[in-house]
Amino acid sequence: MSDKAELIFALIVGLCGISSLLYFAHACFYALFMNIREKIRGLSSKLVPCNVCGHEVSKTAIICPSCGESFGRDNTSSIAESMFAMFVLGVFTSALAVYLIIVMFEPAQELYLLFTSK
Known part of the structure; x- marks a missing residue:
């Protein structure tokens, strides 16, 4: 019974880690594409208005x-x-998530065999 509980806990923790990594990778790629969009549309102005006087400030x-x-x-x-x-972080976290998925495949198989064996 403890083997099943340990495997379930490890898989839950692993799935949480993988989902966190994939979310972070998504956020990195989203920021990358938003930066590219700003560059293409010319929205990346170096000047912003001052909150108090309204003059253009770097x-x-x-x-x-x-x-x-x-x-x-x-x-x-x-x-x-x-x-x-953003590109490097996105690729790195995506690759790490894929690696963790591959590593978690064996414990998932063991858990399946433990539950299906009589």
Whole structure:
């Protein structure tokens, strides 16, 4: 009985891990395609309006040069804006999920045999 419980627990944990990896891979590829869409449509403007005075300010600015409003962000760009990083993370997590599916095939077979044997 403990063999069945251990296998069931391992499969549940493995399936949760696989679904999490596949969700993360999906999010990476979605961000990648949204970045490509922005580049094609020209929506990736380097300037945004200031919340206080409305003047055009760089996306990487820490304060507005016109009114001095602090944006509370640093000069580093988000990793989600990097098309290369999103592609690499998406491929890596997809490959890891496929590997885990292959590795989990044997315990799933063992569990099937335990439940079907009399």
